[in-house]
Amino acid sequence: xxxxxxxxxxxxPPALPARAWLDTDAxxxxxxxxWRFRYAGRADGPLDFIRPAFDDTGWERLPVPSHWQLHGxxxxxxxxxxxxxxxxxxxxxxxxxxxxxxHAFRLPEGWPPGGRAVLRLAGxxxxxxxxxxxxxxxxxxxxxxxSEFDVTEALRPGGDNVVAVRVVQWSAGSYLExxxxxxxxxxxxxxxxxxxxxxxxxxxxxxxxYDHHTGAGTLTVTAAxxxxxxxVRVPELxxxxxxGETVRxxxxxxxxxxxxxxxxxTVSTGAETVTLRIGFRxxxxxxxxxxANGRRLLFRGVNRHEFHPxxxxxxxxxxxxxxxxxxxxxxxxxxxxxxxxxxxxxxDLCDEYGLWVVxxxxxxTHGYGTVDWRGNPADDPRWRDALVDRMRRTVERDKNHPxxxxxxxxxxxxxxxxxxxxxxxxxRRDPSRPLLYERDWTxxxxxxxxRMYLPVAEVEAIGRGEEAPLDDPALDARRRxxxxxxxxxxxxxxxxxxxxxxxxxxxERYPRLxxxxxxxxxxxxxxxxxxxxxxFFAYGGDFxxxxxxxxxxxxxxxxxxxxxxxxxLDVKKVFEPVQIAGSGxxxxxxxxxxxxxxxxxxxxxTLEDDGEVVARGTLAVxxxxxxxxxxxxxxxxxxxxxxxxxxxxxVLAADEPWAKAGHEVASTQLEVRQPATPRAVTTSxxxxxxxxxxxxxxxxxxxxxxxxxxxxxxxxxEVDGPRLQVWRAPTDNDRAPHGEALEPxxxxxxxxxxxxxxxxxxxxGTGVVVRTRVAPAAVDGxxxxxxxxxxxxxxxxxxxxxxxxxxxxxxxxxxxxxVLGLPGELDxxxxxxxxxxxxxxxxxxxxxxxxxxxxxxxxxxxxxxxQENGRRAGVRWASVTAGRGGGVRVEGRAPFGLTVRPWTxxxxxxxxxxxxxxxxxxxxxxxxxxxxxxxxASCGPGVLPGYLLPAAPARLELELRVL
Ligand code: IPT
Numbered sequence: 004x005x006x007x008x009x010x011x012x013x014x015x016p017p018a019l020p021a022r023a024w025l026d027t028d029a030x031x032x033x034x035x036x037x038w039r040f041r042y043a044g045r046a047d048g049p050l051d052f053i054r055p056a057f058d059d060t061g062w063e064r065l066p067v068p069s070h071w072q073l074h075g076x077x078x079x080x081x082x083x084x085x086x087x088x089x090x091x092x093x094x095x096x097x098x099x100x101x102x103x104x105x106h107a108f109r110l111p112e113g114w115p116p117g118g119r120a121v122l123r124l125a126g127x128x129x130x131x132x133x134x135x136x137x138x139x140x141x142x143x144x145x146x147x148x149x150s151e152f153d154v155t156e157a158l159r160p161g162g163d164n165v166v167a168v169r170v171v172q173w174s175a176g177s178y179l180e181x182x183x184x185x186x187x188x189x190x191x192x193x194x195x196x197x198x199x200x201x202x203x204x205x206x207x208x209x210x211x212x213y214d215h216h217t218g219a220g221t222l223t224v225t226a227a228x229x230x231x232x233x234x235v236r237v238p239e240l241x242x243x244x245x246x247g248e249t250v251r252x253x254x255x256x257x258x259x260x261x262x263x264x265x266x267x268x269t270v271s272t273g274a275e276t277v278t279l280r281i282g283f284r285x286x287x288x289x290x291x292x293x294x295a296n297g298r299r300l301l302f303r304g305v306n307r308h309e310f311h312p313x314x315x316x317x318x319x320x321x322x323x324x325x326x327x328x329x330x331x332x333x334x335x336x337x338x339x340x341x342x343x344x345x346x347x348x349x350x351d352l353c354d355e356y357g358l359w360v361v362x363x364x365x366x367x368t369h370g371y372g373t374v375d376w377r378g379n380p381a382d383d384p385r386w387r388d389a390l391v392d393r394m395r396r397t398v399e400r401d402k403n404h405p406x407x408x409x410x411x412x413x414x415x416x417x418x419x420x421x422x423x424x425x426x427x428x429x430x431r432r433d434p435s436r437p438l439l440y441e442r443d444w445t446x447x448x449x450x451x452x453x454r455m456y457l458p459v460a461e462v463e464a465i466g467r468g469e470e471a472p473l474d475d476p477a478l479d480a481r482r483r484x485x486x487x488x489x490x491x492x493x494x495x496x497x498x499x500x501x502x503x504x505x506x507x508x509x510x511e512r513y514p515r516l517x518x519x520x521x522x523x524x525x526x527x528x529x530x531x532x533x534x535x536x537x538x539f540f541a542y543g544g545d546f547x548x549x550x551x552x553x554x555x556x557x558x559x560x561x562x563x564x565x566x567x568x569x570x571x572l573d574v575k576k577v578f579e580p581v582q583i584a585g586s587g588x589x590x591x592x593x594x595x596x597x598x599x600x601x602x603x604x605x606x607x608x609t610l611e612d613d614g615e616v617v618a619r620g621t622l623a624v625x626x627x628x629x630x631x632x633x634x635x636x637x638x639x640x641x642x643x644x645x646x647x648x649x650x651x652x653x654v655l656a657a658d659e660p661w662a663k664a665g666h667e668v669a670s671t672q673l674e675v676r677q678p679a680t681p682r683a684v685t686t687s688x689x690x691x692x693x694x695x696x697x698x699x700x701x702x703x704x705x706x707x708x709x710x711x712x713x714x715x716x717x718x719x720x721e722v723d724g725p726r727l728q729v730w731r732a733p734t735d736n737d738r739a740p741h742g743e744a745l746e747p748x749x750x751x752x753x754x755x756x757x758x759x760x761x762x763x764x765x766x767x768g769t770g771v772v773v774r775t776r777v778a779p780a781a782v783d784g785x786x787x788x789x790x791x792x793x794x795x796x797x798x799x800x801x802x803x804x805x806x807x808x809x810x811x812x813x814x815x816x817x818x819x820x821x822v823l824g825l826p827g828e829l830d831x832x833x834x835x836x837x838x839x840x841x842x843x844x845x846x847x848x849x850x851x852x853x854x855x856x857x858x859x860x861x862x863x864x865x866x867x868x869x870q871e872n873g874r875r876a877g878v879r880w881a882s883v884t885a886g887r888g889g890g891v892r893v894e895g896r897a898p899f900g901l902t903v904r905p906w907t908x909x910x911x912x913x914x915x916x917x918x919x920x921x922x923x924x925x926x927x928x929x930x931x932x933x934x935x936x937x938x939x940a941s942c943g944p945g946v947l948p949g950y951l952l953p954a955a956p957a958r959l960e961l962e963l964r965v966l
Contacts, residue, residue: 008046009142010130010174011093013385015392016143019121019151021399022206022227024347026278030116030198032108034166039105040065042076046099046171053134053167059105067194068317070128070187071102077172079315079529081543083183083552084415086370090378092386093175100172102189107165110158118200118274119155122166125346126192128316130174134167144176146191147316147343147365148396154196166194178380179389182342182367182414184308184316185527185556191317192346202231203275209268209403210435213257213283215297220255220283223247224270231272237281239266246270257296258282258405260336261580261599263357265405280354282405288437288450293486293517295359295408298597298629301510302359303578304337304520305330305560306491309345312530312540312563320348325565326524327352331661333560333571334578334668336597339490339520342367342414344397353406356661360406361439361490361520364397364425366390366413382419394425398433409451411490412440423448441490445473446482455491455522456943459505462489466513489519494942495570496558497735497866501845501937502947507577511595521574522942527556528563528867539918540564540867555740557867558941569840569864572849579669581653586634590651590673592624593632600626604653604668608637610675613645614835614854622651640675646879647675648852672851690769690801691794700764700771703794704965712764712773712790714823717891718798718965723824727777727788727806728929730755731817731871732911735941742940745815752813753779755912757786769793770801776809784810786954788821795962804959806932814954815946817871820900820931821959822908827924828885830859832903836878844950845936847876859903859926869914874902874934882966883928889966893930896960900931932957 039062041052051057065074072079077100080087088096124131128146132139138157143150158164172188199205206227213220226233226246233246242250256264265280286295293300307326309316323346330338338358340349343365353360371379380386394412401407410433412425426438426448437450446452452465464470465487473479489510493500500521510518528540540563543551557563560571581601582593590608594601606622618641627633637649652670655662693702699715700707706716714722731737733746749755756779763774770793778785787807794800804821838855841847841864855875864872875881878901884890904911905922908929914920936950 007093009132010046010144010171011095012175013093013389015389016141016145016150018141018143019153021149021396023208023403024149024400025204025207027204028276029200029203030114032111032114032196034106034108034194034196035067036106037064038067039063040071041103042071043101043103044098046101046169048101048103052103052105053137055136055165057105062105065102065104067104067106067190068126068192070189070191070315070317072187073313073315073529076100076102077188078546080186080546080548081184081551081556082186083555084181084369085373085550086178086181087186087548087550088173088177090370090374092178092378092380095173095175095177100188102170104168104170104190105165107163109163110161114198115155115158115160116198116200118198118203119153120158121197121199122152122154123195123197124150124190124192125194127168127170127190128188129172129176129180131168131170131190136164144174145365145393145396146176146180148393149400179366179368179386179393181370183369183555185529187315191315200274202229202272204228204233204270204272204277207270207277207279207403209279209281211281211283211405212285213255213296214285215257218254220252221249222252222281222283223249224268224279226270228272231274233270233272235268235270237266237268255283258284259295259598260357260359260406261596263355265354279403282354284405286408286436288486291484291486292514293437293451296598299514300359300408300517300597302337302488302518302520303335304339304359304518305335305524306339306341306520306522307345307524308341308527310525310527310563312528315529318346323349323352327356327358328661329561329565329567330358331356332666333567333575334580335574336578337361337518337520339363339411341523344401347400350401350404350406354404358406359408360404361409361411362397362401362407363411364394364413366393367415368417369415371417376417379417379419381416381421384420387421387424390421391424391428394429395432398429402433407436409437409439412438412448415442418443439488439490445475445478446485447478450485451488452482452485453488453490455489456494457489457492458944459502459509459947462506462509462516463513466509466516468515486517487515488517491522492519492943493521494558494939495521495523495560495568496555496941497868497870498843498864498872499734499736499846499937499941500570500939501736501843501950502939503573503577504848505947521560523559525559525561525565526563526867527559530563533918537918539916542867554735554868562865569846572840573846576849581669583651583653583669583671585673589634589636590622591632591634592627594627594629596629598629600628602626603656603659605656606651606653608649608651610640610643610647610649611853612643612647617641617643643676646678646852649673649675650851670851689796691796692768693766693771693794695766700766702771702792703800704798705792705794705800707771707792709764711761712771717963719889720826720829720891720965723925725790725802725804725821725823725930726759727775727786728820728822728908728931729757729786729816729818730908730912731934732869732908734870734937735868736938736945737817739940739945741942743945744940745935745945748813749817753782754817756780784808784812786812798965800963802961802963806957808954808956812954815935815951816954818931818934819952819957820929822927822929824925824927825883825891827905827922827926829883829890829926830905831884831886832857832859832862832881833884834875834878834881834901836881836898836901837876841873842876843874843934843937845938845947850876852877859905862903865917867916869911869917869920871908871911873904874900874931876900883926884966892964892966893928894962895930899959899961900934902929902931903927930959930961932959
């Protein structure tokens with residue numbers, strides 16, 4: 004249909020040919036800043052504003068780069084898979100939010116400096132039409148791809164210029180951009196005016212290979228200069244050759260993510276000098292193993308979307324740098340740029356600090372899955388050129404980055420001929436990098452087998468080369484010989500992910516497995532405020548979207564403000580490039596780096612006796628080459644009397660560009676001594692008989708209600724409980740929108756509405772025994788909780804809670820424990836046990852035994868969707884005290900789980916945002932004998948069998964003391 008508007012076209016946009024993003028001495032004028040802006044709900048508004056004389060003084064101002072939805076125009080909307088508009092390509096709805104942008108600028112002296120002028124949009128979501136001084140210069144789409152326009156004829160030298168851009172939210176391109184993220188529009192990356200000198204360097208292509216057998220480098224830098232001769236110089240290597248000439252360098256230092264050695268280089272013609280940073284490295288699949296510089300690559304990776312809670316995808320260089328530094332500091336060595344090429348500066352930072360990158364094309368058509376992939380753009384010839392264009396723009400822009408080691412054709416776009424065309428084009432253009440695309444499991448068009456969210460057992464089968472065969476034997480044989488990358492796994496939504504260690508073990512064990520990329524780096528929560536001004540992070544549905552996917556947008560290792568979640572600390576732990584373990588009376592140290600020794604690390608040890616540091620020192624480990632191990636002896640340690648551990652840490656010996664000296668890279672805690680006698684409970688003095696008094700039972704510091712058997716007073720403190728607790732506010736992994744959900748099973752079994760019946764309050768010679776039966780309406784099974792109280796001399800109290808099962812109670816249970824309400828003024832918690840962070844059976848890998856202190860507030864983990872959180876594991880004793888002094892101490896015969904909150908688990912369950920949670924005046928102390936594991940079923944496999952909490956008898960033996 005010829006009368007379709009410009010943004011409803013299957014064809015790729017007609018902008019200038021794609022090329023590398025170059026650092027050049029040719030003048031560049033950034034047009035970023037405050038622009039004039041007019042918002043409309045449709046895309047067919049008047050084009051009055053393109054005229055230079057148009058009066059825009061009545062328009063609002065909007066920063067460029069930005070998304071207009073984050074500045075009060077329209078609203079953000081979140082869908083994961085569903086398109087928020089009917090599927091009828093290339094048509095889009097009439098309701099098409101549109102931003103008209105205007106920016107007047109004066110060309111500085113000497114502009115244009117001769118030659119041509121190019122206007123560059125680094126990112127316009129989703130399509131933009133551009134005028135300069137009233138002259139149309141073109142239109143573009145491909146939101147996360149660069150577009151350039153020749154504006155030479157339209158530019159007014161020495162005078163005032165006006166650039167006008169109409170950006171539409173929906174375009175044909177939107178069908179290719181169904182990534183799991185907020186729909187956010189606008190000029191969200193920079194706008195530049197570039198001088199293109201005649202005889203300048205239009206494009207550069209670097210090939211810098213490394214031969215690990217000889218240590219030699221081979222360098223070819225070609226330059227697109229028209230007829231102009233160009234020279235390539237790498238002063239440090241003494242290179243000064245004509246562009247296009249191949250130089251063999253007998254000795255170079257290779258680039259790797261661990262040792263990101265870059266050589267400064269220039270490419271010059273008489274008219275222009277381009278500055279490059281060259282890294283020598285060779286990526287190759289050798290005998291089914293993916294290698295870099297001859298060594299097997301192991302990706303300890305994350306999927307990274309660009310995100311900032313105020314700016315959306317309009318991230319600044321500081322945001323990018325923060326991401327890179329945080330990744331490096333958490334032992335992450337690889338990034339998949341899910342699901343589009345990032346801002347080009349991000350790749351510069353990856354080159355500089357060292358991260359392996361899977362660079363992904365801006366392509367996803369996931370929502371076609373909802374209609375059985377009918378009409379999928381990946382297989383419709385009308386879209387072919389647009390898809391190839393997207394791949395071309397990805398590869399051309401990013402081809403010179405040593406950090407980029409694989410190209411990805413896109414994400415979740417089914418399979419089809421257009422993907423094959425993209426692969427074919429890429430292979431011809433850049434044979435130096437293997438190709439990846441997850442969704443075509445035949446791997447017909449790619450070099451690497453990749454899958455997402457596989458269970459551990461399936462990953463292991465792939466590791467052994469024993470995966471289920473493909474129907475086509477030839478394809479099967481081909482795929483079986485491929486290296487494997489777990490391109491998304493360990494969905495970090497809310498509390499979790501559980502089970503990271505099990506995957507890592509496999510990646511390290513099977514050469515075919517090259518690790519993977521945790522989903523995902525950061526929660527995409529948008530900073531918002533309640534009516535009364537309290538800040539929270541909004542997720543899908545918070546902006547009134549009709550179709551949305553709720554908090555599935557918040558599934559990162561970082562909270563939106565880039566503070567780390569417990570999951571990130573677990574990732575750091577399992578990704579440790581140095582493994583430290585006990586070995587006889589020594590310490591075994593395994594170097595798991597790709598190509599670094601250990602000389603950059605200091606090894607320190609600390610001896611703690613019952614949580615008190617009693618000695619420390621350093622270990623002389625010496626240099627251990629990559630892939631090798633050593634055992635070092637510990638010095639003879641001073642005698643200890645309690646529970647004692649040696650913690651061995653590997654820390655940076657000197658400042659690195661990404662962290663200061665002393666930064667901890669790896670650590671392990673080795674048990675030195677367990678106390679010879681069992682804990683408190685059995686060593687306590689003789690029991691004191693209880694004393695009935697006016698309907699109450701007095702037992703040492705405790706006062707119990709004679710009818711209900713409930714503890715009502717503990718020394719000076721009014722208390723409530725303890726009572727059997729089985730419910731936990733379902734985690735995102737319990738709710739499992741894309742996995743096997745436990746929450747409905749649990750609610751179905753009535754675990755969220757248990758009733759407690761007291762069957763007996765018996766006073767014995769030594770104490771009080773309270774028998775209860777705990778069950779929901781409508782079922783016949785029950786839990787039987789018996790609380791046996793014994794007062795001990797010295798204001799101490801023993802409590803033994805026996806939990807039994809009567810009849811059929813389906814497992815796994817959320818948790819098993821007791822909850823005790825204390826006065827809210829007891830808001831400081833000290834404990835001896837695992838910490839400092841939260842831990843569940845399959846999480847908390849980074850925790851270690853020690854003495855820790857946190858306020859109740861600090862013990863809460865503010866997941867964007869409130870859910871079970873904050874549990875501390877392996878607790879030997881804990882005290883909960885008031886600021887003014889006094890409190891309660893609990894000690895367990897066996898280590899227990901400890902959760903302390905200013906609200907109940909039920910209130911946590913009801914909340915939609917952390918701001919819904921208000922302290923209810925109590926400090927709720929939950930002591931558990933077990934929790935169900937966390938797993939990763941929010942998108943992927945559930946809890947591994949060993950971490951399930953069965954509905955089986957359990958016992959908590961505690962001693963309470965009033966402080
Ligand atoms: C898969 C997607 O690739 C990714 O973009 C994201 O949506 C992730 O999982 C979940 O957060 S799609 C999934 C439904 C298999």
